[in-house]
Amino acid sequence: MANLISPEGKTFLVTGGASGIGKHCVEIFLREGAKAVAILDVQVNVGEELAKQLNKTYPNKVIFIKCDVGDEKEVSEAFDKVLGHFKQLDVVMNNAGIMVDSPTGWRKACDVNWQGLVSCAIKGLKHMRRDEGGVGGTIINVSSIAALYKFRFLPIYNGSKMAVLHFSQSLAGGSFFEKTGVRILTVCFGATETALLQGLQDRTIDDIGAEEILVVSNEMKHQKVESAAAGVLKMFKEGANGSIWLSTDDKPAKDITPFIDAGFKEFEKAFI
16 A cells, blocks of 8 residues: 555544553554544453543543443444444454353354454444445454464364454455445454463363463463554554554564465465
């Protein structure tokens, strides 16, 4: 994309925005001149306190809305509240996610990581798309480096994040951007210093996975959340519709779309 796109003057909605990467993205969008930010999260006390503190620096620019993105009713109500309050929506960042492959938690993980993301993307797109009266915008979908590797101990999480990557590229294809004016961007984070990585051995699919994850997690380099948020900002400013970006190891985010496309071309050879 030849011209950089600025957050300035735009209204953002960030799911999972009360802590971790989401929180740092909220802060960086505001520093870059965002008109307003809606924080959606299930952490009520944390979210309300964050909004309160941010409004001291950015008066009347931040609202918090309790929302479990795995609950369709809550998602619909949250979007109605955001649009009712700010009257516009330019960017939806689908950041909410959980890493739970355990027998009792995997279904909720699918609801949040996959169905919830799709629901928020569709609702954001409905409001923003030019061919239905909107003014265009951007949808940021958070995938993971787990979509690019075969981590045996987290197959459900891996699958949900691969689904996000494929959903994003498929949605963005063809004449989508020309007709809607909405960019679809996807970021794959490497291991990052957030609560998501704490106590993982209790959230794997089985005992074998619990043993394996302790070894792998100790070998991984964990990037800072500030690096992850900076990667999102770089992608937002530079990313073309349908592009996939990698943010890992505290390095500047990079566009890995050519590698993803090359991979799919290899898959296609199986049908020739």
